[in-house]
Each structure stands twice: as C-alpha cells, then as structure tokens.
Amino acid sequence: MTEHLYHKYVKHMTLEEKIAQLLQLAAPFYDEPGDHSEITGPMEELGIGSETKLAAGSVLGIAGAEKMMAVQKEHLKNNRHGIPLLFMADIVHGFKTIFPIPLAIGCSWNPELAEQSAEIAAREAAVSGLHVTFAPMVDLVRDARWGRVMESTGEDPYLNSVFAKAFVQGFQGDDLRNDVSRVAACVKHFAAYGLAEGGRDYNSVDLSERQLREYYLPAYKAAVDAGVEMVMTSFNIVDGIPATGNSKLLRSLLREEWGFEGIVISDWAAIKEIIAHGAAEDEKEAAFKAIWSGVDIDMMTTSYVNHLPELVAEGLVDEALIDEAVLRILKLKEKLGLFENPMRGADPVLEREIVFSAEHRQVSRKLAEKSSVLLKNEGVLPLAPEQRVALIGPFANSGDILGWWSWTGSKETAVKLGESMRILSENPGNVIIAEGSGIDSISESQRNEALKAAADADVIVLAVGESSEMSGEGGSRSNIKLPQAQLELIELMKGLGKPLAVVLFNGRPLDLHGVYDLANAVLEAWFPGSEGGAALADLLYGKVNPSGKLSMSVPYSVGQIPVYYNSFSTGRPKPEEETGNRYISQYLDIPNEPLLPFGFGLSYTDFSYDGLTLSAETMKADQPIEAKVTVTNTGKMAGTETVQLYIRDVSAEVVRPVKELKGFKQVELAPGESSEVVFRIDESMLRYHHSDLSVSSDRGQFSLFIGASSKDVQAASFRLLK
Template sequence: MTEHLYNKYVQHMTLEEKIAQLLQLAAPFYDEPGDDSEITGPMEELGIDSNTKRAAGSVLGIAGAEKMMAVQKEHLAGNRLGIPLLFMADIVHGFKTIFPIPLAIGCSWDLKLAEQSAEIAAREAAVSGLHVTFAPMVDLVRDARWGRVMESTGEDTYLNAEFGKAFVQGFQGDNLKDDKSRVAACVKHFAAYGLAEGGRDYNTVDLSERQLREYYLPAYKAAIDAGAEMVMTSFNIVNGIPATANQRLMRGLLRDEWGFDGVVISDWAAIKEVIAHGAAEDDKEAAFKAIHSGVDIDMMTTSYVNHLPELVAEGLVDEAMIDEAVLRILKLKEKLGLFENPMRGADPELEQQIVFCQEHRQVSQRLAEKSSVLLKNENVLPLQADQRVALIGPFADSGDILGWWSWTGSKETAVKLGESMQKVSGDPGNVVIAKGCGIDTLSESDLAEALDAASAAEVIVLALGEASDMSGEGGSRSDIRLPEAQLELVREMKKLGKPLAVVLFNGRPLDLHGIFDVADAVLEAWFPGSEGGAALADILYGKVNPSGRLSMSFPYSVGQIPVYYNAYSTGRPKPEEETDNRYISQYIDIPNEPLLPFGFGLSYTTFAYADFSLSSDTMTATRPLEAKVTVTNTGSQAGTETVQLYIRDMSGETVRPVKELKDFRQVQLSPGESREVVFHIEESQLCYHHSDLSYTSDPGRFTVYVGASSRDTQSAMFRLV
C-alpha cells in the first residue's frame, strides 16, 4: 500500500505540497466557499495563502454531511493531485446523541455498552461526514481539581485500558474501508497529561520512567494494540521535554518500541507552544524538533508550513522524513477508502434518519442508568409514585446536562429531570418544581419559591451541581465543593425536617461536605447525556435499580488530593485501629482515606459474599489459580453487583500498591439468588516494572481481595513459586 501511494502521489508532489499535507486547519477556514483570491479572516491571521489551503491535508470541526461534501468537492477541484481532505473532530461521548461523560461511563463498568456508545457516536459522525474522532482519552487521573477528569474513565490503569480498547473497537469496527459507518480513533493525550501539577490544565508533569511505564502508559498501549489509527500528543512535558518535541517518547517509545506506524497529530497549536515551554527558541526550532520527534500533523499552526522548506534546504531535515509523514497520512486516507470515495459515509438523507434517532437515544438512556452511582441512601429512595415531591435546584428544569465535549449536542432537546419525574410519577401534580437557586446565585424570591414548594411536600429532591463549563478542558478548580449558593439552599431545606435526597450533576468527584453529611440520600448522576432526565427519573422511582460503581475516589477534602485507592503504604503506614502515635503517615485533621473509595456504589438491594477460596495456596507460571466467591442477593429487588478482584504483592523489588484491580465480573441476581463467581489468576497479572524497567514477576507472597469495592473486601493469600 505504501509503495503504491508513494508512486502515485508522493513522488509527484512538490515539497510545499507535501508539507501542506501535514497541516490541519479548523472549520472557519472553510466557512466561505470560493477561490480565496482575497485573503482575509482566519487565513490572514494564521498567515497562510490559498495555495497552502488547497493542498492542506485535513480539517477539524466541520460537521454535517452537506457542509462536508461541499468543502470536499471544492477542495478536490483545487487540489492538483486530487488528494481528499481528512475530516476530524472531538466526538468524545456522542455526536448528536450525547452519552454520559466518559468518567460516568467508567462508573458503569460495562465494556459492551461503552463499545456500543462509541459505535453509535461513530455512526452518527460518519454519516455527517467525519472520518476521525479525537477519542478515546485514556489519561490516568488522580486529581479531581483537573477539569479533564470528566474525559477519562478514572484512576485505575487496568480499568482505563479495558475501556480504551472498548472505545477503539466501537469507533473503528473491524474494517474502516468496508464499514463506512465507523471512524478512525485517535487515542490521546500521549503521554501522562492527567498528572498535571496542582490539577491545573496544561501544567507541568514530572514523574519517573518507571512510574510512567507502570501506571500511565498501559492504557495508551492497550488502545494502540486494539488498532487505534492515530495518537495525539499531550500538552505537557515528559522527562523535561514537551511531548510534541520529545523524540525519545514519540519515535523511541511509540514508534520503535511499540511499533506504532499510524498518524501522530499535535494537539491544538502544541508545536508552537514548545516555544512557551522554553524548549525552542522560535517557530523554526519548534518545527525542527517536532518533525524529528515523528509528529505528522501540525494542528492549527504554520510552524511546518513556514519553516520545513527552509530546514530541508539547509540540510537540517531530510526530505525523506517528510515523505514518511505524508505516507502515513495518505495511508490512513487509503484505509478509509477516501481515494475511491472522497465523500465516504456522508449522506444528507440518511443523516436525517439516523442522527439522534430513537434507537440511539434508548442506548444513551440505558448507559445513563448504568453510570449513575447511588452514594448514600437512608430509606429515602426509591420514591413512591404517590408521594408529594418537591424537586428544587438549578438542575431541576435544566438542559445543561450534557457536559463538556458535547458541541454537536443540543441542550434544548436534552430530557430534563423535572418533566421526566412528573411523567414517571403518573400524576404531574405530585412533583412540584422550583429553581431554588442558580449555579452560584441565591435570591430571596428563588428561596421563597423553594420553601413554598417544599412546605407541601413529603420528600425534597435537590438537583444540584456544576455548570458544564466548570469542568472539561480549561476547567480546573481549586475548590471542588458546590458553590456556596447551593450549599445554603441545602441548609435551608434541611431545616424543614423532611426526607432530603440530592441528585448531583458534575464533571468531577466533588468535596461533598455540606451535602453528604446533610442529605439522607445522594445520587451521583454526573453529566448523563441526552436522555439523562429520563434515566434519573426511572432510578429515583425505582423502575431501575442503580448499579454504578465509582471509577474515581471522592476525596474527603481537597487537601488529600491526589487521593486514589492503589497508593503505596509508606514505611510508617497508619494502622486501621486508633492510635496516639503521631509519627505515622497521616493528617492530624482529616482521615487519610477518601470519603468514598474507588469501586464504591450502593443499590436498592443488598448483596452478601461468602465461601471465598483459592484453588491452591501456591501457583507457578504454568499453574494458575482460581479464586471463587459466592454472591447472594439478600434484598427484595433484582440487582446487578460488580464483583471486584484485587491483588497485592506483599514484597516486591520495588514497593507495590496496597491493592491493584486485576479483574471484575458483573452479575445480575434476583432476590434470594446466589451465584458462584470464578476468577482466573495468572502469573502475568503479577508482573510489574522493576527498577531496571524489566517487566516480570517476583516469587513470594500475594494477597487476593474480592469484594464490592476497593475498601469492602475479603482476602486470602497464596505464594508464587
């Protein structure tokens, strides 16, 4: 394929045309059709001419079949060799049908449903003219201050890797050329973007290579092994070098060690930002470093276009290096079938039929149901249909429930919580809706309306949270409590002495003081997507039994952050029992543990674990173990339990975490039903990166934990010999 593309295209291209293939322009460059004889607007601001635009290789942010087809048609008419554009966009958790944010999807622990959501997103995007999505994001996240935790599936390496594979499979399917309802996946952000210091977006990252390989790289590797066609560089530094100019990371690890031969794209303007990092003196040096690092596409700067010709002329960049980048881009276009059909997938009539269709919306609702996590419940939920309920709060009647990265979605068509609760209750008069307060404002009139609504109610439900722009890219927060206006509303409602339930809409784990300690029930909805209101109403009224489990810990206080379940014990660990010993690793004013741990979630039923056993107390590389436990639904409703298996290496060559998730099973059980859950433990699950970066296991003692969360477990021990 590569030789064919070289012979047909690359050897006939001028150097300027090759370099233009490495340029990605945003949608505004294509807003006005025509010959671009008058250079104005974005083209003038970026400093490119019409010839460069006509030879550009890709565009981002255009959506809609008719628009895409018009742009592609005009582009082909002006492109000397007839090389089609690649159309890319951030289709992160849905196109028009918006699914819950990825952090919420992680809380479903449902890989098949996650894959289906990506498949639907791809179907809607492809019919609307897109070829590539900038997803999945598989960055490991441990700091809830960082706004982009909403775009990850959580704090665990193994779980992130499993979801990364599922998303790639959903987006791409098995054959991009034959299946025009799929899009190419671009895994991001390579690498370790989620470790930004202080949780501040775009900030410095500093970690050892062992830590990088042990915790941060595996999810990227899993997504690439699943076939992801593209990789996006991260904004941060890795080992002191910006990722976009990091030759050791991009060529040495990604391409040479892992064998990735797909397209590498910079994040928005990241090549130029190498200058701001202090790793390049000017645009020319930034372009030199990026091309040598193997970055194929320059997103929204002219670093390559303006300086690669000069660098080639000076002998500082071998033109063969540019040829390699061009060939990778053309190879992706070939895989997508664009040379045979430049309008691949785009179909205005079919677009009207399938985008935001009822079938897709039903899947969005099902995923919202499975992603919601019941955090607390003191006999308040589920609500009864004949109960008089006051639904109060800024999200009671709000369509702002889609979350960040839902730019093609519609808040106007999002199913609201209030109207859904009125529908499910069977009598709209049983659910009285009042605003109560804004996101961060509390007026006397709004509070008076809320008090009036609550006075006649048997149960108060507060719909609270963050506005969607309080998380996402650029949405870092130092104070992750709810705004004071909402906390004051909670205090005023509590004074009424009535059962109080809170539904939370947010893009990150919050500091729940003023909520968790006051409310009788707390349901974490996250940003649940297009059908969020319907899903939540069904949960609140018991038509759906919540089954979500946290994929990221909720801190007791922001002062603990980063806080995560798979930490090291330290040389002076805090014992479980109370102690007067000051000289241990602890805070003297708050607990060490998070308020709510990884894997936690309640149900409207209860589950009991019994008869946990290992098939042997020793294992070898050729003789794995079985871990068995019997799980029983001891409540009165059918429910789904997520049975989690963790392992601890009790003595490693380097210190090992107190627990690591290694496997999980979801079981659906009727009231009184029992089921034996069996896990297979193999020697490969005991391997880790040693101090010399070798990836092996150590003989010795291991503890196996099985339970309902990282905190609530039973344990047994074995020895690897």
C-alpha cells in the same frame, strides 16, 4: 500499499505540497463569514496563502453531510493531485446523541455498553461527513481539580485499559474501508497529561520513567494494541521535554518499541507551544524538533509550512522524513476509501434519519442508568409514585446535563429531570418544581419559591451541581465544593426536617461537605447525556436499580488530593484503630482515606459475599489458580453487582500498591439468588516494572481481595513459586 501511494502521489508532489499535507486547518478557514463552528483553543491569524490551503491535508471541526460534501468537492476541484481532505472532530462521548461523560461511563464498569456508545457516535459522525474522532482520552487521573477528569474513565490503569480497547473497537470496527459507518479513532493525550501539577490544565508533569510505564502508559498501549489509527500528543512535558517534541516518547517508545505505524498529530498549536515551554527558540526550531520526534500533523500552526522547506534546504531535515509523514496520512485516507469515495459515508438523507434517532437515544438512556452511582441512601429512595415530591435546584429542569464536550449536542433537546419525574409520578401534580437557586447565586425570591414548593411535600429532591463550563478543557478548580449558593439551598431545605435526597450533576468528584453529611440520599448523576432526565427518573422511582460503581475516589477534602485507592504504604502507615501516635503518616485534621473509595456504589438491594476460596495456596508460572466467591442478593429487588478482584504483592523489588484491580465481573441476581463468581489468576497478572524497567513477577507472598469495592473486600493469600 505504501509503495503504491508513493509512486502515485508523493513522487509527483512538490516539497511544499508534501508539507501542506501535514497541515490541519480549523473549520473557520472553510466557513462563510459569520458561520464559524465552535472550537477550542487559541484562534490565531495564521497568514497562510490560498495555495497552502488548497494543498492542506485535513480539517478540524466541520460537521454536517452537506457542508462536508461541499468543502470536499471544492477542495478536490482545486487540489492538483486530487487528494481528498480528512475531516476530524472531537466526538468525545457522542455526536448528536450525547452519552454520559467518559468518567460516568467508567462508573458503569460495562465495556460492552461503552463500545456500543462509541459505535453509535461513529455512525452519527460518519453519516455527517467525519472520518476521524479525537477520542478516546485515556489519561490516568488522580486529581479531581483537573477539568479534563470528565474525559477520562478514572484513576485505575487496568480499568482505563479495558475501556480504551472498547472505545477503539466501537469507533473503528473491523474494516474502515468497507464499513463507512465507522470512523478512525485518535487516542489522546500522549502522554501522562492527567498528572498536571496542581490539577491545573496545561501544567507541567514530572514523574519517573518507571511510574510512567507502570501506571500512565498501559491505557495508551491498550489502544495501540486494539489498532487505533492515530495518536495525539499532550500539551505537557514528559521528563522535562514537551511531548510534541519528545523523540524518546514518540519515536523510541511509541513507534519503535510499540510498533505504532499510524499518524501522530499534535494537539491544538502544540508545536508552537514548544517555544513557550522553553524548549525551542523559535518556530523553526519547534518544527525541527516536532518532525524529528515523529509528529505527522501540525494542528493549527504554520510551523511546518513556514519552516520545513528551509530546514530541508539547510540539510537539517531529510526530505525522506517528510515523505514518511505524508505516506502515513495518505495511507489512512486510502484505508478509509477516500480516494475512491471522497464523500465516504456522508449522506444528507440518511443523516436526518439516523442522527439522534430513538434507537440511539435508548442506548444513551441505558448507559446513563448504568453510569449513575448511588452514594448514600437512608431509606429515602426509591420514591413512591404516590409521594408528593418537591424537586428543587438549578438542575431541576435544566438541559445543561450534557457536559463540556457535547460539541453538536443540544441542551434544548436533552430530556429534563422534572418532566421525566412527572411522567412516572402517580399524578403529575405530585412533583412540584422550583429552581431554588442559580448555579452560583441565590435570591430571596428563589428561597421563598423553594420553601413554598417544599411546604406540602413528603420528600425533597435537590438537583444541584456544576455547570458544564465548570469542568472540561480549561476547567480546573481549586475549590471543588458545590458553589456556596447551592450549599445554602441544601442547608435551607435540611432545616425543614423532611427526607432529603440530592442528585448531583458534575464533571468531577466533588468535595461533598455540606451535601453528603446533610442529605439522606445522594445519587451521583455526573453529566448523564441526552436522555439523562429519563434515566435519572427511572432510578429515583426504582424502575431501574442503581448499579454504578465509582471509577474515581471521592475525596474527603481537596487537601488530600491526589487521593486514590492504589497508593503505596509508607514505613509508618496509619493503623485502622486509633492509637494516639503522632508519628505516623496522617493528617491531624482529616482522615487519610477518601470520603468514598474507588469501586464503591450502593444498590436498592443488598449483596453478600461468602466463602472466598483459592484452588491452591501456591502457583507457578505455568499453573494458574482460581479464586471463587459466592455472591447472594439478600434484598428484595433484582440488581446487578460488580464483583471486583484486587491483588497485592506483599514483598517486591520495588514497593507495590496496597491493592491493584486485576479483574471484575458483573452478575445480575434476583432476590435470594446466588452466583459463584470465578476469577482465574495467572502469573502475567503479577508482573510489574522493576527498577531497571524490566517486566517480570517476583516469587513470594501475594494477598488477594474480592469484594464490592476497593475497601469492602474479603481476603485470601497465595505464594508464587519460581
């Protein structure tokens, strides 16, 4: 295929035309004045000529079948070689039908539903003219201050890897050429972007190569192994070198070691930002470093266009290197069938039929139900249809429940909580709605309105949280509590002495002081998407039993961050029982442990774990063992439980985490029903990166844990023999 493309196109292209194929321009370059699409990042005057634009290889941020077709038609009419444009966009968790944010999807622990959500997002995007989505983001995150926490599926490399594979399969399917309802996926951000110092977006990252390989690379590798077509570089440095100009990362590791043959694209203006990092003197040097590192597409700078011709003329860059990049881009265009069908999948009639269809919205609703996490419940939930409920708070009837990356989603069409609760109540008048406060302000009239709404209520439900702008790209926060105005509202309602439930809308785990301690029930909704209100009403009234489990720890305080379950022990670990010993690893003013641990989530029913057994006390490399446990629904309502398997290497060449997730299974149980859950443990699950970066297991003792969360577990042990 590549040789064919070379002889048909590359061989006949001028150097300038080749380099233009490496340029990605944003939607405003193709818009009429005043019709600019919303995009992120710094908008610059690039100063490119019309010839470069006509030879450009891809465009970012155009959506809509008619618009895409018009741009493609005009482009092909003027492009000398008839090479079609690639249309790309950030379809992070839905196109028009918005699903819960990825952090919430991680809390579903349901990769099948995650894959289905990506398939639907691809279907809507493809019929609207898009070919590539900049998703999934698989960055490992342990710092809730970082705004882009919302785009990740959490703090665990194994769970993130499972979801990375699911998203790639959902977006791409099995045959991009013949299945025009799928789009190419672009995994991001390579690499370790989630470790930004201080949780501050775009900030520096510093970690050892062993830590990088052991914890931060697995999810990217899972995406590559699943056949992802593109990789996006990250904004940060890796081992002191900006990722976008890092040949060790992009060529040695990604291409040579992992065998990735697809396209590498810079993030927005990231090639030019090599200068700001202090790793290039000017754009010419930045272009040199990026092309040598294997970056094929320059997103929204003219670094390649302006400087690669000069670098080739000076003999600093071999033209063959540019040919390789062009061929990778043309190869994806051919794989998508664009040379035969430049309008691939775009269909204005079908677009109106399937985009935001009832079928798609139903899946969004189901995923929102599965993603919400019940954090606390002192018998307040589920609500009874006959109860008089005061629904109060800035999210009581708000459409701002989609999250930062809901690019083409509509807040106006998002299903609102208050409307949905009135549908499920025995009498719509039983649900009294009041705003109570704004996101970060509260007035006397709002206080009075809230008190009036709550006066005759049997129970108060507070819908509070962050606005969508408070997380996402550029949305880092040092204070991750609810805004003071909403904390005042909660305290005001608590003073009435009535049962109090809180529904949280947010893009990150929050410091829940002033919420968790005052409320009788807390339901974490995250940003639940287009059908969020309906899903949450079903959960609040018990039509659906909560089953979500945290994919990221909820900190006790921001002072603990980063706080995560799979941490290392120390030489002076803090014992479970208080000893009065000062000289141990501890805070004097707060606990070491998070408020709520990874894997935690309550239900309206109860589950018991009994009889953990291992098939053998020893195992060999060619002799796996099995772990079995019986899970019983001891409550009065059918429910779904996520059974989690953790392992610890007790004595290793380098220290290992106190627990590591190695598997999970979901069981649906009727009241009184039991199920035997079986996990197979083989030697490959015990391997890790040693000090010399080799990957193997160590013989010796291992602890095994199975339970309802990373903290609530039963334990057993076995020994690996060599």
